[in-house]
Amino acid sequence: MTPGPRILYDASLANNPAGTGSFVRGLLAGLDHHQPAVEVIASSFESGSGALDSRHKNPVLRLRNSVRHLAYYLQTLPQRAEQLDCDLIFCPSSLVPIRNRRPFVMTVFDLTPLRFGSTQEWLSKQYLAAMLRSGIHRARIICTISQAIGDEILARFPGIEASRMRVTYPGPNPELLAADATPVPVPNRPFVLMVGTVEPRKNHLTVLRALADHVKRQPQSELMLVVSGSAGWRYGPIIDAIAQGPLPRLPGSGVEASIGARDHGRGGHPPSPDGRPRLGGGRRCLYGRPRAGDQPRVGPAAREPVHLGGVRGVRGGCRPGRTRSADVSPRSVDQRLRVVAFRYEPAIGGAEHLARRLIREIGERRVVDIVTVVTENRSDWLHLLVEGVRNSDERYQVDGREVRALASWPVELRRRLRPWVPFYHLPYSPAPTIMGRLLAPQLTSVAAGAGIMHNFFMGREAFSFGLMEAAASAGVPFVFTPLRHERPLGWSSGAFRRIYRAADALIALTRAEADWLIAHGARRERVSVIGAGPLSDGRVPPDAARRVVGDDQIVLFLGQLHEYKVFNVVLQAAALLRDRRQVRFVFAGPDVRGHARRFENAGPNVMYLSAVDDALRDSLLQACTVLCVPSSRESFGLVVVEAWNCGKPVIGGPARATRELIEDGVDGWSVPQNATILARRLAEILDNPELARQMGISGQRKVEQQFSWAAIADAHLALYSRLAESGRP
Known part of the structure; x- marks a missing residue:
């Protein structure tokens, strides 16, 4: 028989504790079934535990590991392909050879480094984003696990030919079916199960708040939430919330955790005695850890193919990434509109009046709350952005709606923001973007529990950019009304352009504004022109x-x-x-x-x-x-x-x-x-x-x-509904 193509398979992420690791191991085993039609040679970079969390890793070890990682993709992997005379390099992730003479195929699970950057620490995000962009531009074939990811790649990278895209749908994970189902000590009560890496973009906090809202509405309910998964990027706030049981200031109870968290980066989680991975069992994660020095194997002894499970969105159903119990009122989560304005009533201004009248016109058709920073007519925007106004959150009501006025940022965050202030208004300055990214983790509480976040621009774009990053991390659609004023020094800030490109929806008040936004990077299909109606009462006597x-x-x-x-x-x-x-x-x-x-x-x-x-x-x-x-x-x-x-x-x-x-x-x-x-x-x-x-x-x-305000409100509600249904307008 004529020998088949020789493939060098990059198995470096086989030890990854998240779904990526399962995919890499399973696909490697699955390819074995095609031998000798295909000859597969595994190659890997030994990086240690493979844990996603970087908070508990020694900085020196991290630096050394990063250098070795670069060397592997820059030199080792391409050289092995040459030495072994491989026809193809297969990269079952977005980590790809940095330089190569042999063609390679890559798999893109999602665009996390580009869409959910604030869920990763800065250095890792920059590296992963660069690798992803490089791979997409150079790969012979780009495999995606859904049509939606493929469509997004084609939209973000207009020069990519559709003929290079392949959709390979994932299926159930046989590795879990073969696992030793060690019972988890969960009380005999109905529960909602969340299985997966614990990180902000998985929306654990949103589900926790939905559960709390459910219990508030039905105090006799025994429904509980069981969370099981390994520690992901920036999982700390989620773990802390789970450890506390009910979320602060929210009623509700019943949260059980079976989470591989801090121990995961310290060599924990041994397999069961028979070598099969444990499921549950106190704080053990779902994955057994291969022994140090083990190499990924290809052959009859390897496991059956493992696939990543997924939930496909359907019209009228839950969006992927959102878990909704049958007992949770749909108005409590997906229907909640969170309006965010840097300044709001009782301050007086056009943006404040516009947001207030829209909220009033929406009436009871959506649950609405408001978040702001400034509540008086001040315009020292940059000072307010950095230093804030008050020592603690304040809550008050306007037209029967709750308004949350945010407290000043923590002292350490303010210290990190101040050095960028002198550079903020320089042409094409990166300062607004950098400051927005610094603010994003602090703004995750603003996104938590929202079904839609709508930001009316006021103040400084760093705040809006941070809101967008926080919303993306929480999986919350982000609507941006720029209220664009022409500026004497132009709109050169990169933060604005990033918002225009990445916001799920942009609302222009005029056709001229819409054309301007599109010319500056906004996607035409995401821009809606919705004017504003009068705020005055035409019946008031003089x-x-x-x-x-x-x-x-x-x-x-x-x-x-x-x-x-x-x-x-x-x-x-x-x-x-x-x-x-x-x-x-x-x-x-x-x-x-x-x-x-x-x-x-x-x-x-x-x-x-x-x-x-x-x-x-x-x-x-x-x-x-x-x-x-x-x-x-x-x-x-x-x-x-x-x-x-x-x-x-x-x-x-x-x-x-x-x-x-x-x-x-x-x-x-x-x-x-x-x-x-x-x-x-x-x-x-x-x-x-x-x-x-x-x-x-x-x-x-x-x-x-x-x-007409009735028509304006209807247009906004239709936009919100489209976003809640599909994630895009």
Whole structure:
């Protein structure tokens, strides 16, 4: 018989305690059944225990092991292929030869180093991500264990030919079926079983919180959770939560652990006397450890093929990675929407008002809670990002919804963040990304228990990037509303581009914003254009405003006193129109960086009201003759829609979003930042009440047709449902 191809099989991960090790051992044994049609030669790198956890490994040993690891894939593995005249190198993982003359095949289980980077310590993540990218670009054939992984590879690496992809579905694991089923001391009660590596992306904390929620709803329930698995990357918080039994501040009980944890990296977990791996048995993990010096074998004595089990998502069912007991209310986990904004009510601003109104409109159709950091009108964003606001979490309610205001970060984390502050705003600075990654582990508590996380951007992108990393680690879909303002120095931060590429969904408020996001890396299929509706109550009478301002015609500036709002040009226009004694320029909005000092020398036709409550704000919109907010940059210009909702004409500025909203001469005007031109347009409206009325009616009609809050809420809910069902929009 003509000899078959000779394959050098990299069995270096055979001792890995996770599913990867089972796959490597099982596939190696399975290939033996094809001999002599295929000649398989095993090669491995002896790396010690194979434990995933790095927390308990000696740093010197880790460094030495890393050098040996690089040498193996850079030199040893390719040389062995040459010396043995192999036709092919088969790598049953994403660890591949760094340089080679022989073709190789690789297997990709998932894209963890790229999607769930915060679940791994930094050095390992960088190494694994580089190996994964290198392998995908150079492998002759790329095997994946699901079509979804194959599709994601093709989406992330557009240059990869589909003809190089192969899907090899896994099946049940015969190694477990042959194991010595040593009983685990679990009480005689119904239980949910989680088997697998204990690490953040497996969602153990989410299941624990779901169980606690179930027990809270059904106090007599005996349902419990049994967790069995070896220690994975950054498993510490999970082990700590399991060791404590019920999660802190959450009712519920009944958590049993059969976990190979800290002992796994210390030479523990011997096999049973007959050499078969134990299942359970106190704190023994599922895998027996080969003796030191053992080589992976190929031949009749090897075990039957071992496959990694998996759960395929189905329409209407649980998403992969989410375990749901039949007794857990679906509203408690997958239906929970967690809205996160760096600043929130009682602080006043467009982003805060937008998030609040959306939550209010969603009503009881989803369980919603809110997480924030800043609750007052401060804009020293970078200082707040690093130092925080309060010593401990605070909880309060807005519109009947719970808001959690986060405590300052731990002292050590703040110490690690501070050195990056001077570099934050440099063009193309890596500081925002690095700071976001430092924050991500601290933000895992924000992701825990959420079904969807929706971040309205406010503050600094490092916070949003850290949230996205934390959500990815927890397996929670991440929705990002950028609220993009054009910036004088551009949007060169790599953190933004990473968010645009990796977020599960992006919500643009305008078509122009959507086009910009796509041009800067967002995937077109993940971008939705959902506008914003008015936050004002169009039925509020003008009486409250009249008591404050009087009966004069009102030119209303409504917004925070940011430079980009160009309130100073409105002040200059007021000076040009100071002879109009029956016209009052009213500025309402929080002070920013002491800009309110500029009103000290303003003329008698100017009134500054600072921040006002919702009732007076709505009354001012009803009482004004025209709204004038000529911003140079806006993400949407919500106040324009609010003025139209009250039947008022508007004058906006050169911001692209504003120009997209306003139809010049029909419902208002967009003007350049020139006081003379602005004053001329204002005079045209003030002198022509019929023109002002017709423009207001046109704007009101536009709101009814295009900016209905019912339609906006429905669009968001549809997006959330698609994400909960499939993980992508």
